[in-house]
Amino acid sequence: MQPVSSVGIVAPQTAYFDAPLTLKSGVVLPHYDLVYETYGALNAARSNAILVCHALSGNHHVAGKYAEDDKNPGWWDNMVGPGKPIDTDRFFVIGLNNLGGCHGSTGPASIDPATGQPFGSRFPLVTVEDWVESQARLADRLGIAQFAAIMGGSLGGMQALHWSIHYPARVRHCLVIASAPKLTAQNIAFNDVARQAILTDPEFHGGDFYARNTRPRRGLRLARMLGHITYLSDDVMGTKFGRVLRSGVFNYGYDVEFEIESYLRYQGDKFAEHFDANTYLLMTKALDYFDPTHHHAQPSLAAALAPATADFLVLSFTSDWRFAPERSREIVKALLDNARRVSYAEITSGHGHDAFLMPDAHYHAVMRAYMERVST
Amino acid sequence: MTRHDFQTIAHWIKPAARVLDLGCGDGALLRYLQDERQITGYGVELTDANILASVKNGVNVIQSDLETGLSVFESGSFDCVILSQTLQAMRHTEPILREMLRVGREGIVTFPNFGYWKNRLQVLRGHMPVSDDIPYQWYDTPNVHLCTMHDFEALCAQLGIRIRERVVMTAGRQVSYLQNLTGSLAVYRFESAAG
Numbered sequence: 001m002q003p004v005s006s007v008g009i010v011a012p013q014t015a016y017f018d019a020p021l022t023l024k025s026g027v028v029l030p031h032y033d034l035v036y037e038t039y040g041a042l043n044a045a046r047s048n049a050i051l052v053c054h055a056l057s058g059n060h061h062v063a064g065k066y067a068e069d070d071k072n073p074g075w076w077d078n079m080v081g082p083g084k085p086i087d088t089d090r091f092f093v094i095g096l097n098n099l100g101g102c103h104g105s106t107g108p109a110s111i112d113p114a115t116g117q118p119f120g121s122r123f124p125l126v127t128v129e130d131w132v133e134s135q136a137r138l139a140d141r142l143g144i145a146q147f148a149a150i151m152g153g154s155l156g157g158m159q160a161l162h163w164s165i166h167y168p169a170r171v172r173h174c175l176v177i178a179s180a181p182k183l184t185a186q187n188i189a190f191n192d193v194a195r196q197a198i199l200t201d202p203e204f205h206g207g208d209f210y211a212r213n214t215r216p217r218r219g220l221r222l223a224r225m226l227g228h229i230t231y232l233s234d235d236v237m238g239t240k241f242g243r244v245l246r247s248g249v250f251n252y253g254y255d256v257e258f259e260i261e262s263y264l265r266y267q268g269d270k271f272a273e274h275f276d277a278n279t280y281l282l283m284t285k286a287l288d289y290f291d292p293t294h295h296h297a298q299p300s301l302a303a304a305l306a307p308a309t310a311d312f313l314v315l316s317f318t319s320d321w322r323f324a325p326e327r328s329r330e331i332v333k334a335l336l337d338n339a340r341r342v343s344y345a346e347i348t349s350g351h352g353h354d355a356f357l358m359p360d361a362h363y364h365a366v367m368r369a370y371m372e373r374v375s376t
Numbered sequence: 377m378t379r380h381d382f383q384t385i386a387h388w389i390k391p392a393a394r395v396l397d398l399g400c401g402d403g404a405l406l407r408y409l410q411d412e413r414q415i416t417g418y419g420v421e422l423t424d425a426n427i428l429a430s431v432k433n434g435v436n437v438i439q440s441d442l443e444t445g446l447s448v449f450e451s452g453s454f455d456c457v458i459l460s461q462t463l464q465a466m467r468h469t470e471p472i473l474r475e476m477l478r479v480g481r482e483g484i485v486t487f488p489n490f491g492y493w494k495n496r497l498q499v500l501r502g503h504m505p506v507s508d509d510i511p512y513q514w515y516d517t518p519n520v521h522l523c524t525m526h527d528f529e530a531l532c533a534q535l536g537i538r539i540r541e542r543v544v545m546t547a548g549r550q551v552s553y554l555q556n557l558t559g560s561l562a563v564y565r566f567e568s569a570a571g
Binding site: 313329332333336337339341342343344345346347348362365366369370372373 | 431432
């Protein structure tokens with residue numbers, strides 16, 4: 001085994017696209033930027049590229065740091081790097097910020113050249129299908145006709161799945177992690193409560209809060225707090241926080257008393273400071289809309305996945321109730337019905353949905369073992 | 377499992393067949409069948425260690441509990457379903473045999489023959505048998521349904537299962553006389569009697 005280390009200091013790049021992109025909603029985006037990072041080197045045959053698709057609040061900064069003293073490495077730094085399960089000594093890894101994001105790619109906070117003002121409420125809703133289309137254009141730009149693998153967790157897994165259906169010839173391996181073929185009513189319900197928190201915040205101003213020099217912090221904070229609850233398991237919350245009181249005694253008031261309250265408020269505040277409310281709304285809608293069976297006469301997942309030719313690795317986590325193992329098994333079943341090459345592992349973890357970001361030894365061993373069979 | 381068992385099973389499997397290996401362990405048999413018979417298919421395993429080993433072996437493996445059935449697999453989707461050295465460790469013996477012939481045209485089962493004379497001798501001496509094919513102490517064994525070849529064949533008759541072929545081995549060599557007495561490991565190939 002090679003020594004495990006970091007990809008080191010990285011820097012994002014920006015690709016500008018001036019070919020109009022017709023979105024699934026019918027709206028046309030005349031031009032846009034995509035911000036991305038790459039790790040490792042593209043080989044001469046251009047056959048060792050991996051695309052990492054991000055989840056709800058993720059971005060292009062998958063691995064590495066921006067400075068030596070950067071305390072926050074990329075969101076999947078434990079998975080991607082030299083000698084890591086996604087080995088950048090073998091693979092050329094691409095992470096990008098999806099359209100509508102708030103980390104540099106064109107999104108609601110970007111300036112609309114037509115008005116000179118931020119898009120705000122005028123930014124169109126984008127879908128998983130739109131993201132895949134824009135990712136394919138980035139792949140064209142980078143000269144990648146076919147990816148060795150496309151992967152993602154949660155909403156990222158949905159993008160990987162759509163790639164396998166829509167561009168089967170461009171995906172050799174598809175890794176769908178802690179994901180689902182479509183959201184359940186319960187999942188959509190959680191998303192809508194989060195959206196309502198933002199939409200009803202007086203500082204939201206219908207999405208055009210930028211010009212007013214404010215942001216809907218309270219709404220975004222509530223949305224994130226709710227999200228956080230659903231990403232963790234009851235067990236991990238119990239173990240981590242239990243009923244521990246910050247001051248040790250009841251204060252008979254509404255200030256922070258329990259450690260879990262402190263944790264959630266801290267996470268909510270942190271998120272509300274740096275994330276864009278319109279992006280959050282749009283990402284949750286993309287989740288809600290995704291359904292590969294939507295335009296099929298017979299809405300069976302097996303029929304929807306019939307065009308896929310990639311080899312698949314599907315992973316789920318036992319305590320993930322937001323994207324439960326049963327949902328991953330639906331994907332597996334549909335792939336089995338199509339006689340596709342697929343492996344499925346249900347990783348034992350107490351970390352809930354967040355487990356896909358955690359450095360669990362068995363999870364990483366399975367990823368490593370699978371990636372070792374992915375040819376470059 | 378030894379190379380001999382692999383060869384016996386491979387002999388019964390057509391080239392490029394679709395194979396399901398239930399309780400595939402580290403995936404070695406599937407790997408062997410992929411290399412020797414160019415089969416396609418899947419292994420089913422429960423334990424994390426075997427899932428990892430199977431992925432390392434380059435076979436498709438699905439983490440699932442056989443006791444809950446094979447509902448993830450459609451009827452008639454395999455040429456052959458293998459249950460190797462696993463039947464004796466299953467609680468739901470009849471359901472898994474039925475499921476094998478629902479999802480596959482043919483089944484192959486291997487199990488340690490409790491009727492093997494060395495096993496009988498140990499029982500006669502007053503102890504539960506411990507041998508190469510039953511390598512566990514009674515208090516620490518996954519085996520809950522050990523049987524003799526006669527027992528297995530009687531169950532097949534009862535379930536409408538027709539035995540097509542039978543190979544019996546001891547220490548990797550085939551035995552042909554008084555098999556229920558001289559054989560340590562039984563390997564059966566069967567199909568539904570209803571056709």
